[in-house]
Amino acid sequence: MINVKDLVHRYTVWESETEKSKKTVLDGVSLDVPSGQFVAILGPNGSGKSTLAKHLNVLLLPDEGVVWIDGKDTADQKVLWDIRSTVGMVFQNPDNQIVGTSVEEDVAFGPENKNLSSETIQEKVADSLSAVGLLHKRKSSPSRLSGGQKQRVAIAGVLAGNPGCIVLDEPTAMLDPRSRKEVLDVIKKLNKEHGITIILITHHTDEVVDADTIVLMDKGHIIRKGTPKEVFGNLDLLRQVKMDVPQVTELAYRLNRQGIPMELPVLTEEQFVCELTKAYENIQSQEVSGL
Incomplete structure (x- = not known):
C-alpha cells in the first residue's frame, strides 16, 4: 500500500537574520507497508518519524526519492485528493483537528465536503462514532470531553472519510494511562476488525508490542525493522538510541x-506470568528430583 524509496527531506534552518542552511531530517529512508498491517514507528525526538508521517499524507514533499500511496506518486498534484482520501492523519493534539460545535457535527465535516447526501452523512457519522465507542456522545460539545474522548472523536472524523490507512502521530502523548488504553484499543480494533492499515508513531514502546512490524528510527535513518520480538530482543540497540524498554x-x-530462566524477550504481562510459572515449576521439579 505504501512504498517509500530513498526519501530525503531537508528543512531550512536560519543561522542568523541573513544566513540560512539546510538540515537533513530524513536521509535515504526506504519503507514498504502492505495493506492491513499494523506498523509502529519508534524513535527518540529528532529521529525524523513525524517528518516521515507528513510525507504519507502529502503534507510534505520529498527533496529526493519518491513516496507512492497505492501506486500514486505523492509528487503528482493531480492525485493529491485521492492520496489524502486514502491516508488519514491523526495528530498529537486533538484540539487542532476538531472543528465542530458538537461531536456529530465535527465527524460530519469531512463527508459534507464531499457533497454526499444527508442520509449517507448521517450513516457515516453513526458508523464512525460506533467504531470508536462514542455514539452516545454524538450531541455533546467536544469541549466537554476528556482528552482521550477528544482523540477518539478525531479518529472518528478521519474514519468517516473511509481511509484505507490511518497514520497516527503520537496520539497518546498528551493522555493519562486510562485514556491511552482507550485510544490504543480503538486503534487495534480498526486494524483487526476493519482491516485498516495502521501506522502508529510513538515513543512509548509498551504501546507497540502487538504491532506486526516495528520500525526503529534515529537521526533520519531506519536503523532496525522487524517484529516486536526481533526489535525488543536487542535491548542494547534500544538503549543506544535512548528508547525506554517496556x-x-x-x-x-x-x-x-x-x-x-525465561524465554526472552517477554512482551506482555500474560507472557511474563506464563514464563514465571514455568520457571517456578522447573525449580520445584528440580528440588523434588534432588530429594
Missing part, C-alpha cells in the same frame, strides 16, 4: 540475569 520486558531480562 517495564515487563526489562523485568524479565533482569530476572533472567539473576538465574531465573
Whole structure:
C-alpha cells in the first residue's frame, strides 16, 4: 500500500537574520507497508518519524526519492485528493483537528465536503462514532470531553472519510494511562476488525508490542525493522538510541540475569506470568528430583 524509496527531506534552518542552511531530517529512508498491517514507528525526538508521517499524507514533499500511496506518486498534484482520501492523519493534539460545535457535527465535516447526501452523512457519522465507542456522545460539545474522548472523536472524523490507512502521530502523548488504553484499543480494533492499515508513531514502546512490524528510527535513518520480538530482543540497540524498554520486558531480562530462566524477550504481562510459572515449576521439579 505504501512504498517509500530513498526519501530525503531537508528543512531550512536560519543561522542568523541573513544566513540560512539546510538540515537533513530524513536521509535515504526506504519503507514498504502492505495493506492491513499494523506498523509502529519508534524513535527518540529528532529521529525524523513525524517528518516521515507528513510525507504519507502529502503534507510534505520529498527533496529526493519518491513516496507512492497505492501506486500514486505523492509528487503528482493531480492525485493529491485521492492520496489524502486514502491516508488519514491523526495528530498529537486533538484540539487542532476538531472543528465542530458538537461531536456529530465535527465527524460530519469531512463527508459534507464531499457533497454526499444527508442520509449517507448521517450513516457515516453513526458508523464512525460506533467504531470508536462514542455514539452516545454524538450531541455533546467536544469541549466537554476528556482528552482521550477528544482523540477518539478525531479518529472518528478521519474514519468517516473511509481511509484505507490511518497514520497516527503520537496520539497518546498528551493522555493519562486510562485514556491511552482507550485510544490504543480503538486503534487495534480498526486494524483487526476493519482491516485498516495502521501506522502508529510513538515513543512509548509498551504501546507497540502487538504491532506486526516495528520500525526503529534515529537521526533520519531506519536503523532496525522487524517484529516486536526481533526489535525488543536487542535491548542494547534500544538503549543506544535512548528508547525506554517496556517495564515487563526489562523485568524479565533482569530476572533472567539473576538465574531465573525465561524465554526472552517477554512482551506482555500474560507472557511474563506464563514464563514465571514455568520457571517456578522447573525449580520445584528440580528440588523434588534432588530429594
